[in-house]
Amino acid sequence: MAVSDKQAHDPGFGGRIIAEAIRLEEDRAGKLLDEPQALQQALERGGDFEQRIITRALHTRKGSKLQQAFESLHQFRFWFVIVAVLLALFAGIGAANAVFRDEATVNIVLALAALLGVQLLMLGIWFALLVFRPGSGGGGTLGRLLLDGANAVGRRIYRHHDAALLLQATFALLRRDGIGRWLASSLSHTLWATFCLGALLWSLLELSIRQYDFVWGTTVLSEQSFVTLISLLGFPARLLGMDTPDAELILASRMGQWIYEGRGQWSALLLSAIFFYGVLPRLLLALLTGALAWRAIKALRLNTGLQGYARLSERLAPRAQNIGVVDPVPPRVGREQDLSAPREAVGTGAVMLIGVELERDDHHWPPQLAGVEWLILGRADERSQRRDVLAALRAQSAPPPAVVLVVCSLARTPDRGTQNFIHEVRAATPAPVWLILDEAPLLVARGGDPEARTQQWQEMAKVVAVDHMMTADLADAAHPGCEALRQALGHLKVSH
Amino acid sequence: MDASLNITVVGHTNTGKTSLLRTLSRDENFGEVCDEPSTTRHVEGMKLVLSDGTPAMSLFDTPGLEDPGGVLDLLEHLAQMGRYDGPERVQHFLQMPEARSRYEQEAKVLRQVMQSDAAIYVIDSCEPVLGKYKDELSILTYCAVPVLPVLNFVALERTREAEWRAQLARVNLHAVVAFDTVVFDEHSEQRLYERLRTLLDDRHDRLLSQLLQDRREQAHWLRRAAAEQLAELLLDSAAYQRLMPKDTDPEVLRLDTLRYQDEIRQREQQCVDALLGLFRFSRRHVSEQNLPLVDGSWEVDLFSPDAVKHYGLRLGGGAAAGAAAGATIDAATLGATMGLGTASGTAIGLLLGGSSTSLKQRMLNRMRGYTQWHVNEHTLTLLALRQLALIRVLLKRGHAAQSSMALIPAEDKDWHLPKTVKTARLKPDWSRINTDLFDANRIDRHRAVRDLTEELLSKL
Ligand SMILES: Nc1nc2c(ncn2[C@@H]2O[C@H](COP(=O)(O)OP(=O)(O)OP(=O)(O)O)[C@@H](O)[C@H]2O)c(=O)[nH]1
Ligand SMILES: [Mg+2]
Numbered sequence: 001m002a003v004s005d006k007q008a009h010d011p012g013f014g015g016r017i018i019a020e021a022i023r024l025e026e027d028r029a030g031k032l033l034d035e036p037q038a039l040q041q042a043l044e045r046g047g048d049f050e051q052r053i054i055t056r057a058l059h060t061r062k063g064s065k066l067q068q069a070f071e072s073l074h075q076f077r078f079w080f081v082i083v084a085v086l087l088a089l090f091a092g093i094g095a096a097n098a099v100f101r102d103e104a105t106v107n108i109v110l111a112l113a114a115l116l117g118v119q120l121l122m123l124g125i126w127f128a129l130l131v132f133r134p135g136s137g138g139g140g141t142l143g144r145l146l147l148d149g150a151n152a153v154g155r156r157i158y159r160h161h162d163a164a165l166l167l168q169a170t171f172a173l174l175r176r177d178g179i180g181r182w183l184a185s186s187l188s189h190t191l192w193a194t195f196c197l198g199a200l201l202w203s204l205l206e207l208s209i210r211q212y213d214f215v216w217g218t219t220v221l222s223e224q225s226f227v228t229l230i231s232l233l234g235f236p237a238r239l240l241g242m243d244t245p246d247a248e249l250i251l252a253s254r255m256g257q258w259i260y261e262g263r264g265q266w267s268a269l270l271l272s273a274i275f276f277y278g279v280l281p282r283l284l285l286a287l288l289t290g291a292l293a294w295r296a297i298k299a300l301r302l303n304t305g306l307q308g309y310a311r312l313s314e315r316l317a318p319r320a321q322n323i324g325v326v327d328p329v330p331p332r333v334g335r336e337q338d339l340s341a342p343r344e345a346v347g348t349g350a351v352m353l354i355g356v357e358l359e360r361d362d363h364h365w366p367p368q369l370a371g372v373e374w375l376i377l378g379r380a381d382e383r384s385q386r387r388d389v390l391a392a393l394r395a396q397s398a399p400p401p402a403v404v405l406v407v408c409s410l411a412r413t414p415d416r417g418t419q420n421f422i423h424e425v426r427a428a429t430p431a432p433v434w435l436i437l438d439e440a441p442l443l444v445a446r447g448g449d450p451e452a453r454t455q456q457w458q459e460m461a462k463v464v465a466v467d468h469m470m471t472a473d474l475a476d477a478a479h480p481g482c483e484a485l486r487q488a489l490g491h492l493k494v495s496h
Numbered sequence: 497m498d499a500s501l502n503i504t505v506v507g508h509t510n511t512g513k514t515s516l517l518r519t520l521s522r523d524e525n526f527g528e529v530c531d532e533p534s535t536t537r538h539v540e541g542m543k544l545v546l547s548d549g550t551p552a553m554s555l556f557d558t559p560g561l562e563d564p565g566g567v568l569d570l571l572e573h574l575a576q577m578g579r580y581d582g583p584e585r586v587q588h589f590l591q592m593p594e595a596r597s598r599y600e601q602e603a604k605v606l607r608q609v610m611q612s613d614a615a616i617y618v619i620d621s622c623e624p625v626l627g628k629y630k631d632e633l634s635i636l637t638y639c640a641v642p643v644l645p646v647l648n649f650v651a652l653e654r655t656r657e658a659e660w661r662a663q664l665a666r667v668n669l670h671a672v673v674a675f676d677t678v679v680f681d682e683h684s685e686q687r688l689y690e691r692l693r694t695l696l697d698d699r700h701d702r703l704l705s706q707l708l709q710d711r712r713e714q715a716h717w718l719r720r721a722a723a724e725q726l727a728e729l730l731l732d733s734a735a736y737q738r739l740m741p742k743d744t745d746p747e748v749l750r751l752d753t754l755r756y757q758d759e760i761r762q763r764e765q766q767c768v769d770a771l772l773g774l775f776r777f778s779r780r781h782v783s784e785q786n787l788p789l790v791d792g793s794w795e796v797d798l799f800s801p802d803a804v805k806h807y808g809l810r811l812g813g814g815a816a817a818g819a820a821a822g823a824t825i826d827a828a829t830l831g832a833t834m835g836l837g838t839a840s841g842t843a844i845g846l847l848l849g850g851s852s853t854s855l856k857q858r859m860l861n862r863m864r865g866y867t868q869w870h871v872n873e874h875t876l877t878l879l880a881l882r883q884l885a886l887i888r889v890l891l892k893r894g895h896a897a898q899s900s901m902a903l904i905p906a907e908d909k910d911w912h913l914p915k916t917v918k919t920a921r922l923k924p925d926w927s928r929i930n931t932d933l934f935d936a937n938r939i940d941r942h943r944a945v946r947d948l949t950e951e952l953l954s955k956l
Binding site for chain 1: 508509510520521522523526531532533534537538539540541542543544545547548549551554556560562563564565566568569596600601604607608622623624626627628631649652653654714717720721724725728766770773774776928936937939942949
């Protein structure tokens, strides 16, 4: 399967919500849903660990029920938002209608305050929260209320457990990486944009078909401040070349002057202010925060370290697959047991000693045993040494040796190489061959178990029909094995 | 073009070939491991896969080379007979009747090596550089595949690592990795793959780089996930509270204490199980790995009066007195626990700030005339420390010479509970053991888990 294939398959936000819901459910129950077929599906589909978690979640029984609930909840949310948007539109229309309701004169400042004031105030709060308290989730109060509202109503409508679980899961994910903040902000901005749009359209309608006079007044404020305010509000329109009231007209429109002029300019001011300070910024912000939310959702990954997910890793993310046995054990392996009879010491020659793979250095070679004379045949580690030792042994025909001692290290694992060598030693001499296991402390030092190891040597000794085996630490004269060896060798002499 | 990568693991018998495969594949059930000769007698493969399931390379476990001297004799004999080059000689040997009888096991190994892109030669680095090992290296040279020597058992004392490195250099094997399969270390695993990459030709570069990257990410994830398990355990335990009416019968009280302790024990066991699962150990194998666990549980009971003494913890002031008396649970009226004279409604409201009003109400109702129980601070400390120690052991796998006594390192013994854990003691709805109060979606709990995870990670 191509890697790109797998990457193309992104489970999306919905899949992650279901996985999160299953995790919450399992967390509550304190154990995993026992559904092997879901695990199987996840293993077959592949993908990274997160994708496997999601596939598994979707294929549990609970998961498929949740998917249905998710669908209906999703639809419900969609319509809820549509209704909210419509309501905002009507609210905007209502606000505009209130401004133009009765008289033929419109207080321009009151009108602007009614149609833009609250909106601008909320925008300021949103911005301030975003800058100063980003952790608190920023602003987007309206959107948040809406989301909460949708959830609360959704929970009432879809009374069953599944919906509640999904909402909880959604909530848990929305909180991550500011997704919720951007989403709520985007909704807020959309609603305010529609509110302003409603106001704009209604104002346009009213101003098109009826005649109004615009006035303003103040008791304590200076006239200049009004001039500044109005010019400021008209600024974007002026940039676009629209005709808005100039200072003269503004002063002339003061209440009590009774000069009703510049209706066109005033209308342009009102409408452009609603557009440039209401609809446009809100629309842009809605798009911007929407894009941010979308990006955060795209970048969202489940936190697979959470205990609910992590415990799936063993089953869902194997690090290896067994290929199986590619070259099986043949029916019969290893050397046939040597059934030749045990040998009695008959030769009158020397006691001969061979060292095999011992760790003692040249200062400690050959080993000494008080009261015992042995003839050193040499060390048999390398192939050439083995050949030499065997040749020397074959040369000892008259008189044949009393016994051949093969000293091995207990620190070595007995292997077929040594086994074959001992076999050849025994074939090269009529004398009995004894196996002496030396260097037990070395094995102990590396944490080995001398008893088990002795047992393994014992088995090997049996196969090659070693005549006698004993453990003796030749470096330690006080070791009981040394005494036993001395006695056993003394015995041989006596019997002659 | 066949991009698949086959590596054969060879070595003398009982040097840890099968153990190496187990460690690299994180599968403790692979093959058979035993401190005995000829445990493995067949060739068995394991395919290492990346996180997304893409196969990265196949590793093959082989029987031990037990009589390399005999095989080498034969190969040299062949050399005298004709002008064969190395691989031809080996192929010739594989056709000989000896390859089916006396050297059947060695033939298996060589056949597998000849089909591979490289061989990993496993060395028991406590062993002297004996003639038979040199013979094995010579045989491998005949096969003409790249060889990566791996020094196993390096965590033991008295290894002969230097001797081995010198010898390997003499036969032109300069890329060597020390990799103890029992005392595992993620960095040496990565070094192993890196060395392998330098040995192999370019067409395997991409796969090996991906494998390296993947294992690095997994190691990172594992560490984090382990810390997160522990953070959850600590918050659950610290926040767990139980209320008993003040005039409860002593016997009922005693039984209830036991139940309370049991819940914490179970929660701890859950965490241990989760950790073992994360590191892919089954309870069954735990004792083989020399973990401080018996059948997958702690040897010393958390609430046993001498548990603190057992681990040699030093506890300051009141906690020490409590520990000496064997007290493992704090029983207190609400006010006392929180350092307030009286538990007025507003005080509770303030302390539970952020909780929903209905929760506050429920809490208030539950508090009046009740005694509230918490896990003692020193018990929590112990809980944290021994779990941390377990994670450390798991990160390094089981160390052969590790006893549970020596488990908590000395510098940890003055450790103080992180602030988040202390805060948790005032937040009953943070504990999943408080099933009726637990709220998985509390933002402050999420933050607490995150902070605590970070703090614990810094201790790993
Ligand atoms: N302390 C320690 N023990 C190890 C290490 N590697 C392997 N062992 C032990 O050595 C013994 C042999 O390991 P195996 O993996 O069976 O060795 P093998 O090479 O597969 O052996 P055969 O299949 O018999 O040839 C087992 O008891 C392992 O637990 C290591 O790095 N450190
Ligand atoms: Mg093996």
